Amino acid sequence: MSAIYILWLRELKRYTRSRVQLLASLGQPLMYLLVLGFGLGPVFQRAGGGSYLQFVAPGVIGMTVLFSSIFSGLGLLWDRQFGFLKETLVAPVPRLQIMIGRTLGGATVAVLQGLLVTVVCVIAGFRPAHMATVPLALGFMLLIATVFAGLGVAVGSSLQDMQGFQLIMNFLVMPIFFLSGALFPLDGLPKLLGAITMIDPLSYGIDGMRAVLNEKSHYGATIDLEVLIAVAVVFIVVGAWRFSKIEI
Amino acid sequence: MIRVQNLVKTFGSFTAVNDVSFEVAEGEIFAFLGPNGAGKTTTIKMLTTLLKPTSGSIELDGLNPAVKQNEARQRFGIVFQDPSLDGDLTAEENMEIHGVLYHVPHKVRRPRTEALLKQFELWERRKDQVKKFSGGMKRRLEIARGFLHTPKILFLDEPTLGLDPQSRNQLWNHVKKVNEDEKVTVMLTTHYMDEADRVAHRVGVIDHGKLVAQGTPAAIKEQTATATLEEAFLKLTGSTIRDESAGSADQMRQFAKMWQGGKR
Numbered sequence: 001m002s003a004i005y006i007l008w009l010r011e012l013k014r015y016t017r018s019r020v021q022l023l024a025s026l027g028q029p030l031m032y033l034l035v036l037g038f039g040l041g042p043v044f045q046r047a048g049g050g051s052y053l054q055f056v057a058p059g060v061i062g063m064t065v066l067f068s069s070i071f072s073g074l075g076l077l078w079d080r081q082f083g084f085l086k087e088t089l090v091a092p093v094p095r096l097q098i099m100i101g102r103t104l105g106g107a108t109v110a111v112l113q114g115l116l117v118t119v120v121c122v123i124a125g126f127r128p129a130h131m132a133t134v135p136l137a138l139g140f141m142l143l144i145a146t147v148f149a150g151l152g153v154a155v156g157s158s159l160q161d162m163q164g165f166q167l168i169m170n171f172l173v174m175p176i177f178f179l180s181g182a183l184f185p186l187d188g189l190p191k192l193l194g195a196i197t198m199i200d201p202l203s204y205g206i207d208g209m210r211a212v213l214n215e216k217s218h219y220g221a222t223i224d225l226e227v228l229i230a231v232a233v234v235f236i237v238v239g240a241w242r243f244s245k246i247e248i
Numbered sequence: 249m250i251r252v253q254n255l256v257k258t259f260g261s262f263t264a265v266n267d268v269s270f271e272v273a274e275g276e277i278f279a280f281l282g283p284n285g286a287g288k289t290t291t292i293k294m295l296t297t298l299l300k301p302t303s304g305s306i307e308l309d310g311l312n313p314a315v316k317q318n319e320a321r322q323r324f325g326i327v328f329q330d331p332s333l334d335g336d337l338t339a340e341e342n343m344e345i346h347g348v349l350y351h352v353p354h355k356v357r358r359p360r361t362e363a364l365l366k367q368f369e370l371w372e373r374r375k376d377q378v379k380k381f382s383g384g385m386k387r388r389l390e391i392a393r394g395f396l397h398t399p400k401i402l403f404l405d406e407p408t409l410g411l412d413p414q415s416r417n418q419l420w421n422h423v424k425k426v427n428e429d430e431k432v433t434v435m436l437t438t439h440y441m442d443e444a445d446r447v448a449h450r451v452g453v454i455d456h457g458k459l460v461a462q463g464t465p466a467a468i469k470e471q472t473a474t475a476t477l478e479e480a481f482l483k484l485t486g487s488t489i490r491d492e493s494a495g496s497a498d499q500m501r502q503f504a505k506m507w508q509g510g511k512r
Contacts, residue, residue: 002348003348003349005348006344006345006348006349007345010334010337010341010345013336013337013341014334014336014337017336017377018336079334082331082333082334082335083328083330083331083332083333084332084333084334085332086298086328086332087328087332087333087345087346087349088349089297089298090296090297090298090321090324090326091321091346091349091350092318092321092322092349092350092351093318093321093349094318247298247299247300248293248298248299
């Protein structure tokens with residue numbers, strides 16, 4: 001257990017120490033929130049969708065958690081390169097514990113980052129429907145973070161070096177984001193697009209956050225919760241399996 | 249303590265380790281010598297569970313590290329050839345993580361960390377992030393960390409690379425001390441033949457993945473009719489310089505330097 005704790009703590013320390021990175025990672029969500037939030041606002045309003053800022057805020061929070069958690073998983077590649085991974089791999093600790101420590105650390109960092117963006121959203125004018133439901137949104141953030149930290153570890157364990165990073169970014173991370181309904185409502189989509197959004201785990205995460213924060217939901221909060229937990233279990237198991245197979 | 253039989257490791261069509269067999273007795277210091285790319289590090293990686301052998305068998309204290317990974321890992325400690333520190337953490341934190349991962353009790357960890365950091369003259373800098381350290385300091389920290397727990401078998405993969413004579417002296421004295429006091433079996437690699445001659449009870453010479461000689465330094469000198477271990481080494485392995493292809497790790501380091509502007 002202490003191994004899990006110390007590796008979790010390591011992720012947190014690394015996060016709080018790199019202030020520049022912390023600020024830089026706020027740039028992208030801010031763009032989506034402010035530029036799209038205010039830019040598409042009038043059209044969205046006329047189409048009868050209500051306030052776009054209100055609609056897009058959970059999507060932007062979900063995006064932040066997605067990026068942060070998947071990159072923490074891929075951080076494995078940096079540790080492999082700078083050698084620290086070896087130090088943990090030869091230690092007399094089951095690799096499962098090492099993987100869990102890393103993943104929980106990455107997930108925690110992603111949730112912190114998500115909370116930071118939530119605060120920014122509130123400053124920009126976003127208002128949760130009920131204050132009481134905010135802790136539920138935190139739960140959804142944690143689930144999204146766990147799902148994608150697990151996926152990040154699974155992918156990171158399977159790659160040798162950073163060469164594949166751009167590939168992952170363009171063919172995995174960006175599609176997950178754009179096909180999740182973070183930026184558009186899931187109701188009344190063309191069949192094909194609708195089907196793809198249904199297999200994107202992030203769409204359940206963001207829908208869940210909308211369900212608790214905006215009281216508007218496509219799938220329903222219970223289904224969101226069930227799907228996310230199932231996918232989290234699958235990704236953690238696959239991640240742990242891939243991690244146990246690493247050779248240096 | 250270590251028994252290796254007909255060990256083979258191939259990467260695609262390249263055979264890095266070719267039918268190597270040797271034994272290291274309990275409490276022995278065994279030096280594994282060879283030119284660059286001879287297969288020393290690959291052998292150590294297989295002994296320390298980082299790589300799986302293509303064929304052949306390994307026993308560490310009677311355990312097969314490919315099957316009983318966790319039990320085997322409990323028995324050894326290793327100082328790697330290339331860096332394995334976390335640059336964003338401080339020297340103290342790096343020691344702490346190692347102590348926790350190796351189950352060193354809290355009460356022992358503190359005083360031992362202090363003693364080791366003082367011995368390797370890093371105590372004053374213990375609160376500094378490792379990325380601010382010079383190459384030699386990082387190396388010293390890596391070695392100090394390796395001694396934080398007392399394993400049955402200690403692997404040292406070119407531990408003196410980039411160290412000044414003072415630190416080298418410190419290191420070998422410490423290795424001899426744990427070997428004598430605590431009966432730690434040591435397997436080391438080095439390019440400095442005088443060091444091997446001084447500390448090792450027995451040496452093995454590997455070249456192109458094959459073990460070409462093994463025995464006490466005196467026996468090897470006698471066998472090759474040379475006066476020093478260095479001459480014996482050159483006689484056994486020839487004097488041509490070896491090419492070592494850059495591994496993916498080196499290429500990545502290059503890429504990272506470019507990308508981060510040499511921050512680390």
